Amino acid sequence: MTDGGVRVLLYHVADDAAGIEAAYHEASRRLAGVPGLVSDELLRSVHAENGFVVVSSWTDLAAFDAWEQGAGHKEQTAPLRPYRDLSLARPFGVYRVAAAHRAP
Numbered sequence: 001m002t003d004g005g006v007r008v009l010l011y012h013v014a015d016d017a018a019g020i021e022a023a024y025h026e027a028s029r030r031l032a033g034v035p036g037l038v039s040d041e042l043l044r045s046v047h048a049e050n051g052f053v054v055v056s057s058w059t060d061l062a063a064f065d066a067w068e069q070g071a072g073h074k075e076q077t078a079p080l081r082p083y084r085d086l087s088l089a090r091p092f093g094v095y096r097v098a099a100a101h102r103a104p
Contacts, residue, residue: 005038005097006061012052012083012091017044020052023079027054030076036063054080061096 014020024042031037038057045051058064067073084091 004060006058006064007095007097008056008058008064009093009095010054010056010080010091011085011088012054012080013050013085013087014052014083015050017049020080020083023083024054026079027077030079034067034072034076036060036067051085052083061094064094 012020021042028040031040036059038059040054040056043053043055045053058067
């Protein structure tokens with residue numbers, strides 16, 4: 001059974017860990033209260049010190065699409081934009097939850 005949720009992964013590269021962490025916290029502050037946004041996390045790679053991923057969880061694809069197409073999208077995520085991993089053909093991925101298990 002799925003929760004119908006959507007996860008968005010944004011890939012970043014940063015030699016300045018403190019800088020990307022500050023940018024993440026600022027972007028998260030700006031995103032507070034966005035309809036459909038459930039949570040977000042900044043993950044740091046254990047294999048590449050400068051590799052980071054921001055994972056956001058959304059209630060559904062419609063909520064994510066509405067936010068992404070809205071006027072505030074670019075301003076809200078602006079602090080993280082300089083860290084985006086542009087070496088990738090697409091520095092982000094959008095995934096629909098296909099199956100999920102919850103710990104008892």
